[in-house]
Amino acid sequence: MSGQPMLKFVTVERDMPEKRTADMRREDFNEIYAEYAEAKAKEQSSRCSQCGVPYCQSHCPLHNNIPDWLRLTAEGRLREAYEVSQATNTFPEICGRICPQDRLCEGNCVIEKSGHGTVTIGAVEKYITDTAFDQGWVLPIAPTQERAETVGIIGAGPGGLAAADVLRRAGVQVTVYDSHDRAGGLLTYGIPGFKLEKDIVMRRNAQFEEGGVKFELNTTVGKDISFADIRAQHDAVIIATGVYKSREIEAPGVGGKGLVRAIDFLTASNRKSFGDTVPEFDSGELNAEGKRVVVIGGGDTAMDCVRTSVRQGATSVKCLYRRDRANMPGSQREVQNAEEEGVVFEWLCAPKGFVGDPVTGVMVQKMRLGAPDATGRQAPEVIEGADYVEGADIVIMALGFEPEALPTLWDQPDLPVTRWGTIKAEFTSGATDLEGVYAVGDIVRGASLVVWAIRDGRDCAEAILGRFGAAALAAE
Structure with a gap:
């Protein structure tokens, strides 16, 4: 048994990479976890029980071959581990950093269920690909044969880039259109550096550009170029815009100075980290320094906002959420990190209105959980007479995102949408009712996880390649 590289979970305990102290983390936007050393990555990988039915893999949206690359890592065969990891995932080093593993792969680990503590899947996944980049194992995109077909992709976020990767490797000519000045979407401008440098x-x-993907940045569809023109220039079009329209609330004081949208706050902070000139940040409008900050919301975007506020030098940071901790949609790991860094959570609290212009406080209603709603979650109810005012100099609204009205913005009344405004498309292929037009990611699902956008982008690209293959055979 001494030669067995796996099944060590009985004798080896779960051990995450070292986490920097909260005092250190508050001072910068660097990632909070250190890298594994090779020996530690091997040790933690060796804890995998090599299940006959690997629930970690079945609960991963990409169905990554997790047991296989854990075994290869435990055996010191890191290059092979990378090859297996990247075979199903365009961005394993990004998923290893930002996926909510506690709800997906690690949350369904069999040894976790048996009380031994889950395998640190995300940390090992990150380590494998970071090592591959360092060692030069990540090779340029180099199609064996160029194809004549072209695909236009609207949106340079994870869904669009995942599709671009698969298509370009097959030799298809790919152009990605995006309204920002850098590709990456929320990976670049939404997620803070302490989660994803x-x-x-x-x-x-850079890998995509070197591999022949053409980027048309600072290009807003419906303004700088029409959807009809993009469609005319390409054999297929993928809509991968994501959902960026912030949900609003109706309450007294809405519209006053000091009430800001989460996406604006996070984008300004990330732009500043690139060294860009950001007037709204420099003026203090989108800067938490020296301010009492209140963030409204309970998802991962709210967690990004509270932890960003801490690093910007806020005097206090509070998060209001209308349900309790157990019903919070955001990652529990992120909540813990935020609490360690000094964030105070006010559970079962909802905004009733806002005081002052500029804002000086939030009128808060205390809540309790009542009967379950249509989804099975307990619906929050107002506790009468328990209102109070929470002092604030800036209030960040992190209430989620909705799709923009693309048929109107793009002058495409035939673009099929659901009653929620998302694009109506097949989940397996992304195909819409418009010939040659596909859609993937959040613009189809609603606000969701990066890993689902990657899955959609890859599936859509495979469907388009199948269509091109059929077209080529017909032409012959």
Whole structure:
């Protein structure tokens, strides 16, 4: 048994990479976890029980071959581990950093269910690909044969880039259109550096450019170029815009100075980290320094906002959420990190209105959980007479995102949408009712996870390649 590299979970305990102290983390936007050393990555990988039915793999949206690359890592065969990892995932080093593993692969680990603590899947996944980049194992995109077909992709976020990767490797000519000045979407401008350092994203963007993906940046569809023109220039079009329209609330005081949208706050902070000139940040409008900050919301975007506020030098940071901790949609790991860094959570609290212009406080209603709603979650109810005012100098609204009205913005009344405004498309292929037009990611699903966008982008690209293959055979 001494030669057995696996099944060590009985004798080896779960051990995450070292986490920097909260005092250190508050001072910068660097990632909070250190890298595994090779020996530690081997040790933690060796804890995998090599299940006959690997629930970690079945609960991963990409169905990554997790037991296989854990075994290869435990055996010291890191290059092979990378090859297996990247075979199903365009961005394993990004998923290893930002996926909610506690709800997906690690949350369904069999040894976790048996009380031994889950395998640190995300940390090992990150380590494998970071090592591959360092060792030069990540090869340029180099199609064996160029094809004549062209695909236009609207949106340079994870869904669009995942599709671009698969298509370009098959030799298809790919052009990606995006309204920002850098590719990456929310990976670049939405997610803070302490969760995903930006050189990691820029490294992938460079790989796409070097591999022949053409980027048309600072290009807003419906303004700088029409959807009809994009469609006319390409054999197929993929809509991968994501959902960026912030949900609003109706309450007294809405519209006053000091009430800001989460996406604006996070984008300004990330732009500043790139060294860009950001007037809204420099003026203090989108800067938490020296301010009492209140963030409204309970998802991962709210967690990004509270932890960014801490690093910007806020005097206090509070998060209001209308349900309790157990019903919070955001990652529990992120909540713990935020609490360690000094964030105070006010559970079962909802905004009733806002005081002052500029804002000086939030009128808060205390809540309790009542009967379950249509989804099975307990519906929050107002506790009468328990209102109070929470002092604030800036209030960040992190209430989620909705799709923009693309049929109107793009002058495409025939573009099929659901009653929620998302594009109506087949989940397996992304195909819409418009010939040659596909859609993937959040613009189809609604606000969801990066890993689902990657899955959609890859599936859509495979469907398009199948269509091109059929067309080529017909032509012959």
